[in-house]
Amino acid sequence: MFLKIFSRSLVARSTASAVVLVSVLVAVPMGVLIQSDVRNTRAELAIRAEMATRIVLDDVTNALWDLDPEEALTALSPLRSIDSFAEAVILGTHGERFAIYRKPGSAAVADAAVNTGANPATTAAAVPLTRQDRSGGSRTIGTLLVRLDTGPTDAAIRHHVLVLGGIGAVTLLLVVLGVIWATRGVTLPIAGMTRAMADLAAGDVTVTVPVRHRDDEIGRMAKALDTFRQNAIDLHIAKERAEQAVASKAKFMAAASHDLRQPAQSLLMLTAMLRATAPNPKVAESARKIEQVVMTLKQLLDELLEVSRLDAGGVTANIAVHEVADLFDALDSQYGPVARDKGLAFSVPQYRAPVLTDRVLLLRLLGNLIDNAIRYTPTGQVQVACLESGGSLIVEVRDTGIGIPEDRLDAIWEEFHQIGNPERNRDNGIGLGLSIVRRLAGVLDHPVKVRSTPGKGSVFSVTLPLAPVEPALEPMRRVEVPPVPAPAPAPAPAPAAVAGLATLADAPAKSGEIAILVIDDDQFVLSAISMFLNTAGHRVVGASSVAQGLRAVEGGDIRPDAVIADYHLSATENGLDFIDTVWRRLGLRIPAVLISGRLDGAVTARATEMGVIVAAKPIMPDRLSALVEQMTAARPAGAGAVVALDIAAPHKTPTI
Helix, strand or coil, X not given: CHHHHHHHCHHHHHHHHHHHHHHHHHHHHHHHHHHHHHHHHHHHHHHHHHHHHHHHHHHHHHHHHCCCHHHHHHHHHHHXXXXXXEEEEEECCCCCEEEEEECCCCHHHHHHHHHHCCCCCEEXXXXXXXXXXXXXXXXXXEEEEEXXXXXXXXXXXXHHHHHHHHHHHHHHHHHHHHHHHHHHHHHHHHHHHHHHHHHHHCCCCCCCCCXXXXXXXXXXXXXXXXXXXXXXXXXXXXXXXXXXXXXXXXXXXXXXXXXXXXXXXXHHHHXXXXXXXCCCHHHHHHHHHHHHHHHHHHHHHHHHHHHHHHHCCCCCCCCEEEEHHHHHHHHHHHHHHHHHHCCCEEEXXXXXXXXXXCHHHHHHHHHHHHHHHHHCCCCXXXXXXXXXXXXXXXXXXXXXXXXXXXXXXXXXXXXCCCCCCCCCCHHXXXXXXXXXXXXXXXXXXXXXXXXXXXXXXXXXXXXXXXXXXXXXXXXXCCCCCCCXXXXXXXCCCCCHHHHCCCECCCCCCCCCCCEEEEECCCHHHHHHHHHHHXXXXXXXXXXXXXXXXXXXXXCCCCCCCEEEEEXXXXXXXXXXXXXXXXXXXXXXXXXXXXXXXXXXXXXXXXXXXXXXXXXXXXXXXXXXXXXXXXXXXXXXXXXXXXXXXXXXXXXXXXXX
């Protein structure tokens, strides 16, 4: 626990290290000094005892030789003048006590120590007593033992130790306190700035930076941190403004795209009708060129809207398990004919594996890559390949096209950036496909990489996570989810020439004639779609409001075989509610198509549950004709749809 605290706290680690270091630096010399003092005092006593024996050595030897105890005591009497003298003992040759002399006042203490078995606090020096015999040889005749009392010396030593220990403890305490004060003066501001930086990193720009008014290095560091905090505040404000600008841009783009889709829808229908009914080839060719221009406008609107939705965060991934073989089949059916019409070989792998992805978004991502490869491959092939790597599946789109220079591999993801199209030929697209790919890859969390060799081709790879293998995978339905722009105000009312167009044929439907109810709040779009379908041989009743459409149904003006409805009919009414109301009024679930320039996920999901086909504006005339034919293919001749309306039954969206 303590190690964890020290490892995470600079204050604790620095303070503890300083205290330990100072304690060692003070305590070790103090202990050495005390030990040296005690050792020197003991040595001094031993030297003093030995010197005392030398003083009386000759006299004691003579007294022992003469066997005169009285003379021996007289010879020992000079020892009492020596400090700390306790007693002197003369021992014979065999260790017998010959004489003993004690300092006056020390006998009782010595006897008490002997009687109690305690060792008196003494130090002794023993010197052999030698004498020359008659033959001239040296002979040991006894031993002189002198004891000195170490009690006073020990008391003095204890006093010195206490004094030195007290001085050392006080010194150590003062030094430790000084070290702690100095250390904390450095580490506490650093710890405070660390907390401030952590708060700043967490996004809290209201934090107060400590010690900003110090003049030392820490103060300058604090001032720099305060400047960083102010920069973070400015950056946060700039970020909010940038996000607001991006959101405003996205809303503007979505609204503009929606408003432009309405006249584009009218133009598509009117030019298709004009081309079909042209009185001469020149008019038909002019109508075809107008249609091509509108198609280019439609593509631009679709891609601009897609970019704006992705930038605004309006696209979320619905991740589920999908069979990759189904995705490859869909790509082959959609892009195979386009590539082969251009003279290119096109192939997809025969590979089965469950992947975790959003089917619609992934098809859009891979479709943009394939479309881009087809556009920039004059000859050769476009190939979709895949390989497993760990727990991922790498899907590659390979081509033998013009390739990309290495210094432009990063620039290709930018908006309106194109390789080999300086004249901005619209046949090569408008330069938004790869920017949409990059945004979709971010939403799906499917990394996209590219490698290319100029003149030989390019390879774009997408990494998908593999799903756990299950015994059986439920077949997935393919639902087309069109781009969804932001809401926009409806265009101004149509001129009087078309404002009154609500019903193009009031007569009952002829045998085999298809009756279609069209509702759209935009009079130009309503007029164009109605005229196109009427020219195609269908009986069409148009309505610009919910009330008008319901009156046509309830009044018997039309018994529709199909309904084509715009989603946004007014501020409070929408096409899905209108379709549901018509079903209930007729007691039949007749086929219906919902078209709009603004369809979000919730609307699409509800349409799926109801079984309503969803299409985005502007819808191509051929596409609309195909939908009408598909919806009414099983219709009995001369009768409306006869599917009984079961309100409780779940609805399914037809696969288109």
